[in-house]
Amino acid sequence: MNKKIHLQDIGTKDYKSTWEYQEELFKSIVDVKIQNRRDETHLETPNYFLFVEHPHVYTLGKSGDMSNLLLSEKQLEAKGATFYKINRGGDITYHGPGQIVGYPILDLENFFTDIHKYLRFLEEAIILTLAEYNIIGVRSEGETGVWIDVGTPFARKICAMGVRASRWVTMHGFALNVNADLGYFDNIIPCGIKGKAVTSMHVELGQEVNEHEVKEKILNHFAVLFEAQFF
Template identity: 80%
Template sequence: MNKKVKFQDLGSKDYKETWDYQEELFARIVQQKIAKRENPTIETDNYFLYVEHPHVYTLGKSGDFSNLLLSEKQLEEKGASFYKINRGGDITYHGPGQIVGYPILDLENFFTDIHKYLRFLEEAIILTLAEYGLKTERSPGETGVWFDVGTPFARKICAMGVRASRWVTMHGFALNVNVDLGYFDNIIPCGIRGKAVTSMQVELNKQVNEEEVKQKILKHFQTLFLASIINDNC
């Protein structure tokens, strides 16, 4: 089992361009898995991508289009794009000030359990936020990371949506750090009505160093997955 994870920080990158790149890495790993049947010595790759997207709304494969509250013209006016994509979950927003992480892993290198995979991603975020004195938790039946679950003040700080096929993952999480939360007013986030969205900046009442947060997430990811992070930036 190959527990080495190639890490790449793509910086600011168009959503569709990044999605295509994810698909390319995903297909590469699947081909490695097929070749491995004939030659068991072949190792399958794992990747962890960080990226920041320009304003974009994405709708999961089972999502409801009516949860986007903007017309095509209004999207254009806001400088935002929209894509219906092949991950789980409903609608979400990505934009500047948000840390987006895409682990593209062969889970057969770690464990073959999608539920556990999602819980580990959530735990990496929960542990990271705890380092800033922020107490977050899971909400039963609602993937992601939340504050004050079960109260009228429940609010989500990190959304998650993944795709997995042949135990290879893609897509991932989006943590609101210094993001403009006004863009969430144009959707029903994750299709869940009546629950707010928040950010580290709002909760801490100050700008947060995004590079520092990235390093903390990566540290906890590495510990939880017993992975070895290999810098693969060009």
Template identity: 80%
Template sequence: MNKRIQLQDIGIKDFKATWDYQEMLFKAILDTKIKNRREDAGLETDNHFLFVEHPHVYTLGKSGDESNLLLSKAQLAEKGATFYKINRGGDITYHGPGQIVGYPILDLDNFFTDIHKYLRFLEEVIILTLKEYGLKTERSPGETGVWLDVGTPFARKICAMGVRASRWVTMHGFALNVNADLGYFDNIIPCGIKGKAVTSLNNELEIKHVDESEIKAKILKHFSVLFKADFV
């Protein structure tokens, strides 16, 4: 089993271009697995992890409701935002500057074949990372992602998650609000959940800016421990 993960921080990149790149990496892993199955080739499958920051964009998962986007096409253009229906799970979410987006494209046959465990591990990576900043974050029953003050009127989401998997190969991932402009969330019903707020790390710490490179390093540290993986 290959537990090495090829890390790429691709900086600021258009959502559609990144999605196409994810699909290319995803297909290459699937093709290797199919070849192994058909020809008993014994080839090693790759694993990838992409860090990226997107320009303003709203994405709707395959089970989502387009009415959760509260903007018309003209209003989207006014805000300099784009909109895509995509092939991950979940409903609608926002990506934009000041948000750390992570896309693990893994062959789970190299780790464990359990999608529920995979999602819980992604959440745990973020929970452990934010704990280093003194925040007590947790899961919300029946809802993916990472939250604060679950079970209170002040419940708010700090990290959204949505994944796709085929033949135990994953794509898409998580979006952690670090220095994000939370005003953009006012234009959607985030994840289709009414009456729940959204927050960001700088807002919770009551500071203007959090070092995003420091956050990324902490995410990778906890990811490597939980998945028993090495980043290269």
């Protein structure tokens, strides 16, 4: 089992180009798995982890409802934002500057074959990272992602998640609001959940947060949880 993960921080990149790149990496892993099965070989499958920041974009998952986007095409254009229907789970979300987006493209057969456990580990990596800033992140039953003050009238989401998996290979991932402009969330019903607010580390702490430092902390926790090594 290959527990090494190739880390790539690709900076600011258009959503569509990044999605296509994810698909390429995803296919390269699946192709090795198909070859192994066909030829009864034991070639190692690679694992990848992408960090990226997207220009303003709204994405809608497979089970998402278009009515959760509250903007017309012209209004999207005026806001300098794009929109894509994509092949991950979950409903609608926003990506933009000041948000750390992580896309683990892993062969889970190198780690464990349990999608539920995979999602919980993604959440845990974020929860442990937030704890280092004295932000108490928690899970909300039946709602993937990381929240604050669940069970109170002030419940708010700080990290959205949506993944796709096929042949135990994952893609898509998480989006943690660090210094993001939360005004862009006003144009959607985030994750299709009415009446729930969103927040960011910046808002919770009352100051701008070092994004490079946050990424380092996420990777440290991810490596421990998945017993993995980044290179």
